Amino acid sequence: MRTTHRRDDLPRQPLYGLVAALALVLLPHLTQLALWHAALILLPLAWRAWLAWRGKALPPRWLRLVCAAGLMLIVFVQFRTLIGRDGGVVLLASLVSAKLLETANRRDARILSLLAYFTTGAAFLVSQSFWMLAYTIVCTLVITAQLHGWQRLDGKLPWTEYRRAGWMLLEALPVALLLFVIFPRLSGPLWQMPADKPGASSGLSDRMSPGSFTDLALDDSVAFRVDFEGKPPSKSSLYWRGPVYERFDGRNWEQAFGTTTTPTYEAIGPTYNYTVTLEPHNRSWLLGLDLPTPGKTLSGVRITSRLQAVSEQVVTQRKRVTLSSVLTWKMADDNPALQQNLLQNQMLPRLGNPRARALAEGWRNLSPNARLAAALTFLGSGKFTYTLDAPLLLGPDPVDTLLFQTREGFCEHYASAFVYLMRAAGVPARVVGGYLGGEFNDNYLIVRQTDAHAWAEVWLPGLGWQRVDPTAVVAPGRVTQGIAHSVRGAERLPLLLQENAAWLAAARLRWDAVVYGWDRWVIGYDTQRQLQLFGQLGIDDFSSPRFIGWLSGTLLALLLLYWAILNAQRSRKTQDAARQQWSRWLRMLAKQGLVPSASEGPRDFAQRVARHLPANALAAHAIGAAYIATRYADRPEALAELRRHVSAFRPG
Amino acid sequence: MKRPAWFERRRQTWLTRRHPTSTDTTRLKHNQIYVLPTGFGFAFAVTALLVLIGAINYQLSLAYAFAFLMFGIGHAGLLQGFRNLLGLHVTVGQAEPVFTGENAHFPIRLISDKARISIYLSAGRDSVVAANIQPRSSNETWLPVPAIQRGWLVLPTVQLESRYPTQLCRAWSYARLAARVLVYPQPESNAPPYQLASNSDEGGSVWRRGEDDFAGLRRYQPGDPIRRIAWKQAARDEHLSIKQFDSPQSAAYRFDWHDLALQSAESRLSRLTAWVLAADLAGDRYGLTLPGTTLPLDHGPAHRTACLTALALFEAQA
Numbered sequence: 001m002r003t004t005h006r007r008d009d010l011p012r013q014p015l016y017g018l019v020a021a022l023a024l025v026l027l028p029h030l031t032q033l034a035l036w037h038a039a040l041i042l043l044p045l046a047w048r049a050w051l052a053w054r055g056k057a058l059p060p061r062w063l064r065l066v067c068a069a070g071l072m073l074i075v076f077v078q079f080r081t082l083i084g085r086d087g088g089v090v091l092l093a094s095l096v097s098a099k100l101l102e103t104a105n106r107r108d109a110r111i112l113s114l115l116a117y118f119t120t121g122a123a124f125l126v127s128q129s130f131w132m133l134a135y136t137i138v139c140t141l142v143i144t145a146q147l148h149g150w151q152r153l154d155g156k157l158p159w160t161e162y163r164r165a166g167w168m169l170l171e172a173l174p175v176a177l178l179l180f181v182i183f184p185r186l187s188g189p190l191w192q193m194p195a196d197k198p199g200a201s202s203g204l205s206d207r208m209s210p211g212s213f214t215d216l217a218l219d220d221s222v223a224f225r226v227d228f229e230g231k232p233p234s235k236s237s238l239y240w241r242g243p244v245y246e247r248f249d250g251r252n253w254e255q256a257f258g259t260t261t262t263p264t265y266e267a268i269g270p271t272y273n274y275t276v277t278l279e280p281h282n283r284s285w286l287l288g289l290d291l292p293t294p295g296k297t298l299s300g301v302r303i304t305s306r307l308q309a310v311s312e313q314v315v316t317q318r319k320r321v322t323l324s325s326v327l328t329w330k331m332a333d334d335n336p337a338l339q340q341n342l343l344q345n346q347m348l349p350r351l352g353n354p355r356a357r358a359l360a361e362g363w364r365n366l367s368p369n370a371r372l373a374a375a376l377t378f379l380g381s382g383k384f385t386y387t388l389d390a391p392l393l394l395g396p397d398p399v400d401t402l403l404f405q406t407r408e409g410f411c412e413h414y415a416s417a418f419v420y421l422m423r424a425a426g427v428p429a430r431v432v433g434g435y436l437g438g439e440f441n442d443n444y445l446i447v448r449q450t451d452a453h454a455w456a457e458v459w460l461p462g463l464g465w466q467r468v469d470p471t472a473v474v475a476p477g478r479v480t481q482g483i484a485h486s487v488r489g490a491e492r493l494p495l496l497l498q499e500n501a502a503w504l505a506a507a508r509l510r511w512d513a514v515v516y517g518w519d520r521w522v523i524g525y526d527t528q529r530q531l532q533l534f535g536q537l538g539i540d541d542f543s544s545p546r547f548i549g550w551l552s553g554t555l556l557a558l559l560l561l562y563w564a565i566l567n568a569q570r571s572r573k574t575q576d577a578a579r580q581q582w583s584r585w586l587r588m589l590a591k592q593g594l595v596p597s598a599s600e601g602p603r604d605f606a607q608r609v610a611r612h613l614p615a616n617a618l619a620a621h622a623i624g625a626a627y628i629a630t631r632y633a634d635r636p637e638a639l640a641e642l643r644r645h646v647s648a649f650r651p652g
Numbered sequence: 653m654k655r656p657a658w659f660e661r662r663r664q665t666w667l668t669r670r671h672p673t674s675t676d677t678t679r680l681k682h683n684q685i686y687v688l689p690t691g692f693g694f695a696f697a698v699t700a701l702l703v704l705i706g707a708i709n710y711q712l713s714l715a716y717a718f719a720f721l722m723f724g725i726g727h728a729g730l731l732q733g734f735r736n737l738l739g740l741h742v743t744v745g746q747a748e749p750v751f752t753g754e755n756a757h758f759p760i761r762l763i764s765d766k767a768r769i770s771i772y773l774s775a776g777r778d779s780v781v782a783a784n785i786q787p788r789s790s791n792e793t794w795l796p797v798p799a800i801q802r803g804w805l806v807l808p809t810v811q812l813e814s815r816y817p818t819q820l821c822r823a824w825s826y827a828r829l830a831a832r833v834l835v836y837p838q839p840e841s842n843a844p845p846y847q848l849a850s851n852s853d854e855g856g857s858v859w860r861r862g863e864d865d866f867a868g869l870r871r872y873q874p875g876d877p878i879r880r881i882a883w884k885q886a887a888r889d890e891h892l893s894i895k896q897f898d899s900p901q902s903a904a905y906r907f908d909w910h911d912l913a914l915q916s917a918e919s920r921l922s923r924l925t926a927w928v929l930a931a932d933l934a935g936d937r938y939g940l941t942l943p944g945t946t947l948p949l950d951h952g953p954a955h956r957t958a959c960l961t962a963l964a965l966f967e968a969q970a
Contacts, residue, residue: 085710110692110819114699117722121703124715133714137721144725148817153770153782164732164817171731172724179720317711523713562731577788635677636765637741637790 009105012052013157014149018109018116019049021142022096025116028123028132029093032086037074041090044097058104068098089122106150116143128318128523130515141165174558182551185527203281204242204433208253208454210393213412213433216452217388217483222279223435223452224287225516226445229273233289235437236479237327239455239467240287240447242434244306248423250349251398253416253431260341262305263333263464267293267326275322277519284310287434287447289325290467305341307465320524331464342459345428348420353399356417360424368460371425372468375418380473383407384414386487410487411471411478415454418470428459432467437482441509444516450483578630578639581646585623592651602627619649667809673828677743677763680812685737685825687730693820696726726820733823736768736814740785744807745792747833749960751925755779755796756833758807763790770816775808799835802921802964807831836925836960837918843926846905846938869893870953904937904949921963928963932956942966 023045030038044067051058058064071094072082079087096115103109120139123132145165149157203223205212224240232238245253276287285308286301292309300312301321309323348357359378363371390409393401399420402409409417415431422429436453438445455469472479477486521529534540539547586596594612596605606624610617626642629635655663671684689697700722707715745759760773764785774780775797785791799805813824869882872892882893907927914920924940931938932951939949940959945966947959 111695114695117696118699118703121706121715121718121722124707124712124718125710128712128714133717136714136718140718140721140725144818147819151770151816151819153784161817168725168728168732168817169721171728172721175724175727176717176720179723180717183716183720185716522717525713525716526711635741635763636788637763639765639788 010052010103010109011149011155013155014109014146014152015052016049017142017146017149017157018103018112019045019100021116021139021146022100022112024139024142025119025123026093026096028126028135029089029119032126033078033090037078040074041071041094041097044101048100048103059101061102064098064101067101068095071095071098085125089125092119092122109150110147113143113147130518133522137169141169144168174561178554178558180525181530181533185525185530203279203283203449204285204452206243206255206283208245208412208416208431208433209251210398210413210416211390211410213452213454214388214390214410216449217410217487219449221449222512223281223447223449224276224278225519226277226438226447227275227443228445229275232274232440232445233272233327235440237289238437238445239290239453239469240435240438240451241290241292241308241432242285242287243283243432244308244457245431245433246306246345248348248416248420250352256306256344260305261335261337262303262307263331263335263338265291265329265331265464268328268330269326271324271326273322273324275320277516277524278315278319278321280316280318282314282316284312284314286311286315286319286321286323288323289327290432291326291329293324293326318519318523320520329464330462333459333461333464342428345430345459346423346426348423351396353397353420355397355404356399356420357424359403360421363425368427368458371427372422372458372460375421375425376468376470376473378403378421379414379418379470384409384474386410386414386471386475386478388487409474412454414470414474415456418468419456422456422458430457431455432457436469436479439509441513441516444513446509446512446516453478578627578642581639581642582623582627582631585646585649588649588651602631613651616649616651619645623649667826668828671809671826671828673830675830677741678827678829680737680740680742680825680827682734682738685734685823687734687821687823689726689730690815690819690822693726693729696722696820700726725818729818729820730823732817733814733821736771736816737812737823737825740764740768740771740812742810742812742827742829744810744829744831747807747831749834749836749957749964750799751836752799752802752838754799756799756805756835757794757796758831758833759792760795760810760829761790761792764788768814770814772813772815774811774813799833802835802837803967804832804965805835807833834961834964836964837921839926839929840919840922841926843923843930846907846927846930847903869895904939905931906939906941906949907931908941909943910941917967921966925960925963928956928959 023042026041026045030041033041047059059067072091075087075091075094076082079090081087082091092115096112096119099108099112099115103112117140120136120143123136123139126132141162142165145162146157148161148164149155152161203216243255246256247254271293272289274289278286288309291307292303294303301323302310302312304310309321311319311321360371360375363374366374385408387408388410390413391406393406393413395401399417402413402417412431419429419431431454433452433454435447435451436455437451438447440446453469453471455467455471457465458468460466469479475486534547537546537550539550582602589595589609592613594609596602600608602624606620606627609620613620623642623645626638626645629638630642700719703715703722704719706712707719741763743761743763745761747756747758750756758775762768762771762773762783762785765788767787768785770782770784772780772782773793773795775795778798779796781793781795783791783793795807795810797805797807807829810827810829811824812827813822815822869885870893872881872894882895885893905927907924909920909924912920912923914923924942928938928940932955935951937949937951938955938959940947940962942962945962947955947962
């Protein structure tokens with residue numbers, strides 16, 4: 001039988017460099033996996049390094065195959081697929097790891113280096129943060145440096161190779177920047193990979209249960225950021241409208257999906273245009289101020305019959321959308337098709353909450369506006385507390401328990417109870433989830449999960465759907481000043497939202513501005529941004545003379561830069577060293593009263609020295625010749641001769 | 653793949669014009685260095701393209717940037733390879749004469765002001781050596797060139813090549829150095845003893861084994877008898893030496909071209925070469941007669957060289 005053991009001919013130092021590079025490259029992908037899985041993928045790396053260290057032969061072929069197949073099987077069991085984004089990347093990581101076990105010559109090592117480069121590029125699927133970019137640059141440096149090791153004759157990987165790799169990256173930078181700016185961006189995917197399971201994400205969900213917003217309040221991650229065109233509206237009217245919950249099962253609120261007629265509305269007051277940069281939330285809804293209007297809205301965004309702005313695709317990547325909104329409006333209720341929807345919005349489960357029902361039944365004789373006022377008066381009586389520590393409402397009558405016993409709740413509790421009262425009183429009402437307010441950081445607004453909020457919409461005759469925020473009457477400060485000022489149990493809020501962490505909050509805002517700039521100009525550098533940037537440079541068209549001018553100018557500047565660097569590097573060191581030796585010699589001669597005159601070249605001066613100091617004539621000629629050879633004839637090997645003669649020179 | 657003859661001619665003309673023959677040190681100038689990507693370089697470019705396609709598909713701006721960084725690295729690899737050769741000084745020393753069928757070793761000296769790593773020198777397919785150079789120093793490597801024909805062997809165009817640091821690109825240049833070496837005819841193996849074949853004349857001295865008077869040392873050459881190696885000397889020197897003996901009563905032989913009953917000129921030269929070597933080794937006096945040339949009876953290294961040179965250049969003179 002033919003032996004399947006492969007002898008390991010690889011020099012050790014570059015091999016350790018390769019193992020280190022692979023470990024670095026795999027790390028971002030491994031953070032997405034369970035710990036045991038990550039450890040299994042790293043195992044072949046450690047094994048290979050150990051084999052090299054002990055000078056042992058590589059494992060036999062069957063063992064290598066078992067290893068690769070095992071890693072693939074685990075990926076398949078975990079992801080139920082080997083293609084697609086997540087499964088594919090983990091498969092790649094596993095194969096890279098398994099491939100190292102059969103890497104026995106320099107060619108294999110180079111192929112593995114290519115895989116390492118590719119895996120590094122795939123790390124941006126995990127994150128596109130600034131830190132990830134910095135990390136991938138470190139990875140690239142290490143991969144490139146170990147690649148140098150395979151080219152060396154001595155089989156070593158000294159630190160100078162890392163320095164050289166660093167230089168190469170610096171040289172690569174102008175090319176990369178130029179390409180990044182001018183390479184045309186396509187605005188859609190080339191093909192659709194099999195749908196990937198959306199990961200767990202924080203943010204609003206399509207069902208609202210008691211306590212769901214309380215959890216969000218404790219999460220200070222950014223939900224989205226907003227740039228306003230022109231002056232933004234006042235902070236207390238920044239209701240970012242998300243999912244609309246219409247179906248109620250006695251405890252939870254859910255979105256209703258049947259299509260209804262879109263009510264026609266008439267805008268009152270100004271239209272606001274703004275751009276929302278949404279963090280991925282794996283849902284299709286977008287967040288716009290109420291009410292979103294078709295105004296400047298781009299394609300790919302739709303306004304539903306429930307007046308929600310939604311994206312045509314699930315938002316799995318950070319997304320920028322431009323939206324328009326009006327803050328006050330009037331809806332006509334003359335459309336008979338709408339009645340069906342309005343009836344749905346008065347439905348309640350048949351049983352439960354007798355006291356709340358009785359209270360609302362008592363308002364039935366009043367006009368819809370008066371019923372609304374009565375409910376708000378009831379909630380605003382001062383008996384209710386706005387708190388993060390609301391007790392769980394587990395009984396069969398949660399609304400009764402909240403309104404008449406515990407009287408403690410968070411926004412979703414009050415919105416739910418309020419809509420219950422309105423429906424019981426015969427007014428069409430529904431719950432709206434979204435965000436309230438946000439934090440201005442210079443010229444843009446940051447909205448965090450903490451700002452998640454639930455409120456109500458009621459249908460008033462002649463006005464249509466209008467926003468009513470029951471939390472505003474329970475805790476007026478929530479709307480005007482933010483959550484930390486208004487809620488009980490604020491010490492449970494993230495540290496940075498608490499009032500005594502002002503300096504920390506300021507530092508975070510500054511950092512957020514950097515991150516946002518990064519997102520807008522680097523991550524979000526798309527067709528639109530590219531055109532905008534070119535527009536600022538006065539380029540409207542890729543074939544315009546102006547663009548060609550810019551392009552050729554930049555290329556020319558780069559070439560000139562390289563030329564200058566090449567020229568500066570060329571034997572400058574030797575020439576400097578030669579001049580140093582020459583000056584040393586001149587200092588010796590100055591003591592003898594021999595100083596070169598302004599018009600005297602090195603050769604003439606050396607001849608004069610030879611005449612003045614006959615004992616040193618030979619040395620003087622030799623020094624002159626060696627200096628000329630080094631400095632002017634570009635013969636670096638003459639430097640050693642020059643140095644020797646100058647050192648041995650003893651005038652007199 | 654063989655290049656067509658017209659192409660080879662054009663290439664030679666072009667090379668001669670672009671890389672003039674230098675009798676002194678030649679310095680690789682920027683317009684004498686050529687760079688092309690290697691197969692690995694193409695594979696690297698394909699990898700970068702795959703990253704770019706992924707970036708387009710997943711709309712990953714930073715992956716775009718990374719793909720472009722990879723293109724940048726490829727470009728930097730090109731520059732690095734170019735600079736690994738740029739400004740390198742190349743010069744050649746005197747090579748020792750060899751026999752046909754051996755390799756002539758030309759001492760190529762590389763001089764540099766900065767460190768240069770993994771420079772491959774070659775003169776033809778079968779002669780490649782690699783060298784590193786420390787900053788501000790020189791490195792002498794022996795470039796083997798197969799000696800196929802007797803006579804003068806001119807050092808072919810030397811190709812200097814570097815794939816360092818990344819192997820993405822191959823940078824190369826040519827140095828045309830004026831150097832030649834004498835190639836002696838190949839000594840015939842198992843040649844008949846010269847004592848029997850040649851006429852022993854001119855005094856008719858009695859042949860004796862010339863081992864009585866120690867005459868000196870000469871450098872060991874392959875084929876010398878091991879019992880004549882000066883082991884004491886070998887312990888001190890780097891090379892082995894052979895003890896030589898002077899025997900005034902030793903026989904004298906004349907090796908004459910015309911006496912040989914061989915067909916071709918080359919086989920005659922081969923036989924004569926073998927005899928010259930054997931007689932030199934034995935310490936005998938010998939003379940050589942070729943058409944148009946006659947070398948007197950003598951012995952010693954200088955005489956040996958003179959005879960071998962005459963044999964090497966025989967046809968050229970005739």
